[in-house]
Amino acid sequence: MSNKIDITLNVNGRPEALQLEPRVTLLDALREQLGLNGTKKGCDQGQCGACTVHIDGERVLACLTLAAQVEGREVTTIEGLSKPGQKAHPVQAAFLEQDAFQCGYCTPGQIMSAVSCIREGHAGSDEEIREYMSGNLCRCGAYPHIVAAVRQAAEAVQ
Amino acid sequence: MRDFTYQRPASLAEARNAAALPGAMLLAGGTTLLDLAKCGVAAPETVIDISHLPGLASIEVGLQGARIGALAKMSAVADNAGIIREFPAVSEALWQSASAQLRNMATIGGNLLQRTRCAYFRDPSGFPACNKRNPGSGCSALGGVTRNHAVLGASPSCIATNPGDLAVALVAFDAQVELGARTVALEDFLLTPGDHPERETDLRPGEIIATVSIPASVAARRSTYLKVRDRQSYEFAAASAAVGIEFEPDGRTIRDLRVALGGVATRPWRARNVEDALKGKVLEPDAVRRASLLAMEGAIAQADNHYKIELAPRVVARALLKTGELA
Numbered sequence: 001m002s003n004k005i006d007i008t009l010n011v012n013g014r015p016e017a018l019q020l021e022p023r024v025t026l027l028d029a030l031r032e033q034l035g036l037n038g039t040k041k042g043c044d045q046g047q048c049g050a051c052t053v054h055i056d057g058e059r060v061l062a063c064l065t066l067a068a069q070v071e072g073r074e075v076t077t078i079e080g081l082s083k084p085g086q087k088a089h090p091v092q093a094a095f096l097e098q099d100a101f102q103c104g105y106c107t108p109g110q111i112m113s114a115v116s117c118i119r120e121g122h123a124g125s126d127e128e129i130r131e132y133m134s135g136n137l138c139r140c141g142a143y144p145h146i147v148a149a150v151r152q153a154a155e156a157v158q
Numbered sequence: 159m160r161d162f163t164y165q166r167p168a169s170l171a172e173a174r175n176a177a178a179l180p181g182a183m184l185l186a187g188g189t190t191l192l193d194l195a196k197c198g199v200a201a202p203e204t205v206i207d208i209s210h211l212p213g214l215a216s217i218e219v220g221l222q223g224a225r226i227g228a229l230a231k232m233s234a235v236a237d238n239a240g241i242i243r244e245f246p247a248v249s250e251a252l253w254q255s256a257s258a259q260l261r262n263m264a265t266i267g268g269n270l271l272q273r274t275r276c277a278y279f280r281d282p283s284g285f286p287a288c289n290k291r292n293p294g295s296g297c298s299a300l301g302g303v304t305r306n307h308a309v310l311g312a313s314p315s316c317i318a319t320n321p322g323d324l325a326v327a328l329v330a331f332d333a334q335v336e337l338g339a340r341t342v343a344l345e346d347f348l349l350t351p352g353d354h355p356e357r358e359t360d361l362r363p364g365e366i367i368a369t370v371s372i373p374a375s376v377a378a379r380r381s382t383y384l385k386v387r388d389r390q391s392y393e394f395a396a397a398s399a400a401v402g403i404e405f406e407p408d409g410r411t412i413r414d415l416r417v418a419l420g421g422v423a424t425r426p427w428r429a430r431n432v433e434d435a436l437k438g439k440v441l442e443p444d445a446v447r448r449a450s451l452l453a454m455e456g457a458i459a460q461a462d463n464h465y466k467i468e469l470a471p472r473v474v475a476r477a478l479l480k481t482g483e484l485a
Binding site for chain 2: 003005021022023025044045046049052058059060061063064065066068069072113116117120122130131132133134135136
């Protein structure tokens with residue numbers, strides 16, 4: 001294809017120069033070009049939440065975002081949540097402690113979403129957590145433990 | 159997804175010019191456009207990314223009402239203190255829509271232009287016939303699985319439901335869309351299918367929604383959005399109602415009333431017959447339930463959606479009683 005464009009993405013605090021077709025989603029750019037495959041491709045149509053990342057600190061779906069669209073913005077993926085060698089992010093620690101997963105495929109998206117859910121102030125009760133985490137599906141059905149992990153992390157952060 | 163060229167206009171005027179060219183489509187939040195491009199429903203040749211345009215995301219709430227920039231995110235409007243105070247139904251419609259991630263992406267302007275969730279519309283390879291996608295090709299939904307299709311405002315050409323929540327609350331409170339040179343009532347801006355289901359809005363080539371305005375009213379201040387669906391969250395409405403009540407000084411007699419329905423019609427459905435039947439009356443359960451039945455005047459069921467004709471008036475009645483604090 002001759003239609004490639006040059007863009008620079010800021011991912012986890014690092015500038016990344018990329019050459020890609022305009023139709024390439026942020027999700028595919030992260031996984032295929034930058035090797036950041038912690039962000040998962042589930043449904044690829046905005047319904048499952050597995051591809052949740054943060055743009056300028058807010059949770060969004062990487063599968064419905066063009067890479068070109070986020071040039072000039074800050075992208076944070078699960079790989080950027082805690083620095084290598086440092087302690088896990090409190091939400092990551094809570095997911096481990098509460099065993100908030102079975103297969104683990106939805107987990108990076110759940111964690112990125114949970115970090116935002118707490119930051120937004122929408123983790124005040126189990127009911128509120130369920131409402132504001134409803135964009136992250138878990139086919140294993142680990143929801144009770146996910147809610148417990150978000151609640152624990154929310155208490156730890158506050 | 160077919161490839162396209164990508165442009166970032168520097169101003170609204172530049173965006174309008176670019177958007178007027180054949181094959182061009184606007185990108186704001188991207189939640190509809192990229193979804194439909196992946197389904198094969200949308201195939202833009204040029205994507206005009208307006209998400210970086212400055213000054214179009216403000217939310218102002220004052221004595222006259224609210225002015226919301228078209229690029230304001232659903233989440234920002236849902237959580238805005240002025241909107242929550244003056245237009246609770248608008249905030250409730252928003253936070254009950256989609257998911258937190260989608261609400262952080264999707265814009266108010268884009269939300270009003272979202273396309274139907276009709277499964278036949280969204281599957282061009284499986285169902286080539288769709289008058290909305292391909293005028294004159296027929297309607298695959300007629301005689302198909304119609305559980306989520308419209309009972310009001312449909313035509314022999316199209317029975318697709320308008321899936322929006324926000325638009326229902328906005329239509330109830332007389333919101334307008336500002337398109338640059340002209341301003342249109344949202345209720346007139348969103349069209350019923352008639353013989354031309356491919357025409358969904360009154361948006362003309364080169365026009366872009368710049369601002370959504372909602373006039374202040376006592377009824378909007380005392381309002382509710384009630385959404386009933388197959389699962390409790392992250393789902394489109396089976397039936398929904400936006401209602402607002404202004405009482406006379408006695409606190410019981412209805413002076414002004416607003417009722418609009420979602421999930422049951424081809425566009426957000428203002429039920430003036432329900433409003434008229436209750437204005438001047440005392441709000442009490444029997445009268446409310448009787449009047450709510452009027453909302454389904456003219457309803458036509460398909461094979462699988464009779465339930466909406468029973469459900470929707472109950473949703474209206476419950477919303478009214480809750481808003482009047484009788485339920």
